[in-house]
Amino acid sequence: MNRISDDSSLFPIAPALVEWYALRGRDLPWRRTRDPYLIWLSEIILQQTRVRQGTAYFERLAARFPDVTSLASATEDEVLRLWQGLGYYSRARNLRAAAREVVARFGGRFPVRYDELRTLPGVGDYTAAAVASIAGGEPRAAVDGNALRVLARVFDLDLPVDTAAGRRAFAELAQQQLDAERPGVYNQAVMDFGATVCTPRQPACAECPLSGRCLALGAGTVGQRPVKGGRTKVRDRWFHYLHVCSNERTLLRRRGAGDIWQGLYEFPLIEREGATDYADLCGDACFTEWFAGAGTVRLLGTSVLPPHQLSHQTIHAVFYRIEAERFSAELLRDFLPVAADSLGDYAVSRLTERYLLGLQKGW
Ligand code: SF4
Structure with a gap:
């Protein structure tokens, strides 16, 4: 078992993941654009939704609201109606609220800087980093569940990912691992890799470009990574x-x-x-x-x-x-x-x- 502070066991994963992404990354509609509005829209939809289901919603919402101004002028009822079935409806309300703020505060120009994005309703660290890196080229690591799982396994880390200390440590590690020259590509590579290869159950270790160096694979702890500490009461x-x-x-x-x-x-x-x-x-x-x-x-x-x-x-x-x-x-x-x-x-x-x-x- 390793702690994140044990730097001797860390090695760069970006080259292998970026190369893998160039060959195997999925062709998804929001990856064909650098428009920060459309990238933000896709990120909000995908926060709690699988790509297959999210794609249909993305296409429907992007067709009805092709730019931030059209979304800002929609009624909440219309946005909720188009969102119906996706769940987590606060995302839909925040979507419209954020669009209205972009129109009011940024004159309809969708921000690409992390600090500006972070001020919008419903935009947390992850979404701000994703949009800033993909649309603005800002070197910010986007740390979602996929990134956490990949890092916890590659470096066999037993620090719980859902505690404040764990979140801080993983965010630092993710930032260290970022490819600062191609932050958007790197972030998408990690997310795609986590979603299709290093999956929560039955990861495809035999096809993994990191398998030769993956510490959890070597230690036989893949199934126990990432570690979760806090229990959510239902x-x-x-x-x-x-x-x-x-x-x-x-x-x-x-x-x-x-x-x-x-x-x-x-x-x-x-x-x-x-x-x-x-x-x-x-x-x-x-x-x-x-x-x-x-x-x-x-x-x-x-x-x-x-x-x-x-x-x-x-x-x-x-x-x-x-x-x-x-x-x-x-x-x-x-x-x-x-x-x-x-x-x-x-x-x-x-x-x-x-x-x-x-x-x-x-x-
Ligand atoms: S070897 Fe397996 S567990 Fe390790 S990074 Fe690759 S897919 Fe994930």
Whole structure:
């Protein structure tokens, strides 16, 4: 096992990776441009998304918003709608907010300097370094999960990558390893190499240009690198959605700030501390308030979805299809009535989308 401070075991990896990238790097749409706006757009999309899924979204968003001005003038609803299905919706909100700042503060010229990029909403160290190096040639190492994995394995480092000390040490090491002459190419090479060769599971060590020097391969510790120290606590939540219909209309509400899915639409929601059933839900204070003036209320069906996994939460969701004689004043106070066949016009979470797809197929 090595510590990063043990410099004697370090050797430059850039030459082998840059050469590998020239021969094997993937041809992706955002690699055919030096436009910082398009590179930034691709980096935001790819933050939590695989390349295959992200490519379709990139092409759709780049076609609809070919430059930062067009994105800045879009409504949040439109951006969320185009983003639907990608998850981590704060990225979409920040995308539009950053575009508006670029127009307001930089006169529509997309910045290429790390320090300027870092001031934009949703742009952290990694994204700023990626855009600055690729579009601006600035010598900044972009350290994403791929880069961390490659460094931890090549140098067989046991320092946890998810602690403050680990992040600092890996950032320093990445900066030392950077090819300062070709920072953009080097950063893309490491990311591509990590995504296609030095993968999290079953890395292709037999085809790896670094296999002769890879310390983890020599030590038999590839499967244990990188080391993660901090444990992320996952919280369970139980969502009970009321898909209420009356006279071909249904009810939606836009989620507010301070919780998941901000800005997305959803059916009336009752959140409980655990699982429950419809009879119990009918006694809930919200339920009685909403439906006291709704006339006859009938349960038409219940859909229990498989647990929906977010990064720090597991959502256990049940959707109740309910028919009400009318929408009470309390329902109309709290929710927006919409035509039942216009639900596709509203940006919803992946969870609600799964329910609606299931409904089309006849749950
Ligand atoms: S030899 Fe294997 S573990 Fe080491 S860098 Fe190459 S692919 Fe990764």
